[in-house]
Amino acid sequence: MSKLKKQEKISMLRTLLTIRKFEEKTIQLYQTAKIWGYLHPYLGQEAVAVGSCAAIEKDDYIVSTHRGHGHCIAKGGDLNKMMAELLGKSTGYCKGRGGSMHIADTELGILGANGIVGGGIPISVGAGFSCKFDKKGRVTICYFGDGASNNGVFHESLNMASIFKLPIIYICENNLYGISMCSKDSVACKNIGDRASAYAMPGYVIDGSDPEEVYKTVSGAVEHARKGNGPSLIEAQAYRFTGHHPNDPAEYREKQEVEYHKTEKDPVHNYSKKLADEKIIGSEELEAMEKEIQKMVDSSVEFAEKSPEPELDKFLEEVKNI
Amino acid sequence: MSKLKKQEKISMLRTLLTIRKFEEKTIQLYQTAKIWGYLHPYLGQEAVAVGSCAAIEKDDYIVSTHRGHGHCIAKGGDLNKMMAELLGKSTGYCKGRGGSMHIADTELGILGANGIVGGGIPISVGAGFSCKFDKKGRVTICYFGDGASNNGVFHESLNMASIFKLPIIYICENNLYGISMCSKDSVACKNIGDRASAYAMPGYVIDGSDPEEVYKTVSGAVEHARKGNGPSLIEAQAYRFTGHHPNDPAEYREKQEVEYHKTEKDPVHNYSKKLADEKIIGSEELEAMEKEIQKMVDSSVEFAEKSPEPELDKFLEEVKNI
């Protein structure tokens, strides 16, 4: 595991900002009803996706969740195709068939988001088998939430991954809530990361608002996996800045708690500041970067809006082959 | 938790012997095709059912498994009705509809055996809620195997039991095998009992061939539960003397392993000897007891054989109301 070079840090910041701005935009579009269905913003958790994806290669796999835009962007996803998908257009990742919760990109090793909480965890086992059989040193990162960690699929999958020593990094993003249930109430033990012992794999509990901490821990787990030592479980603690979805007022949370995280634990703000303090990026450079990213995001909306809707006739034709 | 009185020890021995002789008989009947379908003998694990049921009261609940005859007998089940059920007769516990894997008795708090591995574990959660809501100090014992402990239901149920502090005693009978897979290979961590920590409940790993050790540990867990402190997980290590079912030659096991358990860890033999050594029971008394039990078992067969088959017409009538 190498130390992060300056360029890599800047690249992480860029991705943090990209996710942040992309998600802010999707919320706007949701509120103006250009995006519909379900939308689960990744705001507040950006550092988990960014730090972890920085620790793997393009040909490694990730398995994502219903709150998956961040993972997708961090793994290199195309903003245009993402946005077009959110608008239900034929140029979208899923040709408008999937929406927010089903984005996938084989070329980038993105094995799909998922509308089923925990639905990706068993799938990661199979990707893990592939990685093992292929003997190319590939690994799979499997993301899921604190809520998902209480589902049976977590247990079966981590047990199986462990006994077959599959090269998988299980990253539980503990953002403190399922929809409305606090993980302190839903998870019987203190830390989800401690559950690793039930599967005889290394377990970690880390600050998921710090991309470098995430990067470091995940890099270690990736090395462990590539060496053939099997899976790890990492609990990355982060916070969901919004409600569960944009229309959720989240009355089940204390204002203070929200405020604390937004002011003290904002991954994007904190990392910008850190890189500024370390003189890795100047304020003008940062501003330019933000503008550029904003432009990219805006142009993804433009791309999406200009894109054609899926054709009804084609759909009716396709259905015959399902 | 009181110490075992002499009479209680004798009673445990009697139940051990009853299960032993009942199961030996069912295997005979299976081999002569009087019992058909599936039969999963409890031989070798008698001490788990006996020690644990001795630690609870008649109005406590048990949730059983596909290998459930022992639990049923230890909780006070009627041998006649059991045997009649195994022969598919209308006088059986299930009127001949269920067979070996579905025996239940409300009066005795036996909430049913189960053909689905792990199928009873979620049900125990509900029984646990009842016990808690009723405020009568009742508890539920939930039995399951090492194989079942790898199923997702284990995880969801123990987590839920823990967060709601339900009075449930989870007893995992680790008989070293699922059907053919050794628990050393199927369970990622060393001891199943250690998984308790993932649910913040007390965990125990005990010798399940010793009814007194089982009794002691379960009594402690029952006390813990009755006090409102929630569930416990007990891994009781025992051994399946037969194959998975009577026709399974069990080629996946080492002869030595089988021999070791049959000679050194036979719960019935060892406990008979212990009580003899402790002068709690004399050899004549023991012989008489064995004879009496054998007679009871034989007469259950007689009862079953004499009993009428379910009536086809009645069945066709009943089906209309399903």
Added chain:
Amino acid sequence: MREIEYREALREAVIEEMDRDPKVFLVGEDIGVYGGAFRVYKGLLDKYGPDRVVNTPISEIAIIGAGIGAALTGYRPISEIMFIDFATLAMDQIVNQAAKIRYMTGDSLNVPLVIRTQGGAGRGVAAQHSQSLEAWFYHVPGLKVVMPATPYDAKGLLKTAVREDNPVMFIEQKMIYLNKGEVPEEEYLIPFGKADIKKEGSDVTIFAYSAMVFEALKAAEQLEKEGISCEVFDPRTLVPLDEEALIESVKKTSRLVVVSEACQRGSIASDISAKVTDAAFEWLDAPIKVVAGLNTPIPYNSTLEKASTPDKKDIIDAVKGLL
């Protein structure tokens, strides 16, 4: 009569039954402060406390198991599966346990459990949140299947479900929670197995349930203007099914259109068609027409989504095809 929302009708039913019987309690995800994904249980945590409104982790199979175990031991739980799509995670407990326990145990045990859930398309929530899976449960002996269309039916049937001694799948449809309808203030119950003719007619019977009742009514209204008189037959409960009333209606009209939102292959609509063919072939003047969803996962794009489930127009076309 006063009009209230479908979800309010459900809430009233729950409150009345919880007040009547202390053994009734609720289990499910986000049913506490949050009040459930569609706010059916809003305010109930405050009213009844956490022992009767049990807010659970995301553990579908344990939610059903909790219901079964409590039902076996004297309680009358209502377990909630937030989307019927997630029932896929609990099928063992629903199908192998709840549905079969009474039969398998020779009536030693029984399972007075209501499983509330909702399905259907129309909200752009795509393939994993829009399924209509009632046909699965319909195919499992031992389960009752209830799918009310109106607030009135929802309330009366939910109260009956709570009092039923065997497991009930109570399946709502996500697009009709805010629909308003007449619901009396006084208590009432609706028996299972009793269909409701939502509109009388003489030329064609349209069999429709849940949200499709409204498409059928819209179709009937338009057809009326064209001089075609449709009877809209709402079975309300699919198991038990009011076959008698259905056959009677078909005898009267001699023509049948069966509507289901679910995808056509293997749908309940097909089953109804087969049943009526068998029981009333000689009364039919035309082949029974099935109007159902396309054989596709529900797409996200709203134009495609709309095209994948039946609507008024499809029903009108089917009716006209029979005449």
Added chain:
Amino acid sequence: MREIEYREALREAVIEEMDRDPKVFLVGEDIGVYGGAFRVYKGLLDKYGPDRVVNTPISEIAIIGAGIGAALTGYRPISEIMFIDFATLAMDQIVNQAAKIRYMTGDSLNVPLVIRTQGGAGRGVAAQHSQSLEAWFYHVPGLKVVMPATPYDAKGLLKTAVREDNPVMFIEQKMIYLNKGEVPEEEYLIPFGKADIKKEGSDVTIFAYSAMVFEALKAAEQLEKEGISCEVFDPRTLVPLDEEALIESVKKTSRLVVVSEACQRGSIASDISAKVTDAAFEWLDAPIKVVAGLNTPIPYNSTLEKASTPDKKDIIDAVKGLL
């Protein structure tokens, strides 16, 4: 031609495909030394080693997930669910994931996964080990459903299943594993969607699949003696279904009996009846007759068990009822 057992035919198919394509591997419970509950995989662990014969814990949903994940990343796994009754524990992965992934992701991903399982009654293994649940999968867009009756069909169709780029439910029946039948030594494949007329006839078409084909053949044989000529139509794959051939057969005979072992309510038999009513009403001389299982959990007692699924006699009665 040589005759081999159904399970041997399956084993041969697996061996040929594993030898042909190194990406094919097996996942399931007790498929190692034990060779699977019905010994289909006997000897394969020795032959291929533990990386290609992955013996798993009792973790049904992970068994399917393992298959899906491997399928998404270039492999061609065969996941085994020991009894179709246990598929209840894996429905999310089968239905929400495997079946929908290709569609939902706009063809970005696809899932070349075979799920082998077995169902049906007849062995006294009672309600939780005897179900016929194929109708559930039939109702899920995105799944192929294959149910071969003979060793010949089993081998040819399993080989095709392994080469199919989309998920296949390959459903066997527990009573026919030891049946022997002719299977050529040379390699062959049977395409999906191609029915097989197991016996030609002119008076009545009997649609039957899986083990029911043999009851239909026995019925046809006896009816032949009484001068009634039956055509036994075996679709072999239910999805895709060879509708064309079915309609053709019905046009020839003008009468149809549809047989399914599954319980009648919501069965595939009903669906076939509805389909043919819709497509060939004018060709029918009599209402289509459905012969299917009773609406009951399968009882343990063997007399009751026998009574709960259809046999030769029920088919004969149905055929005679049409003439």
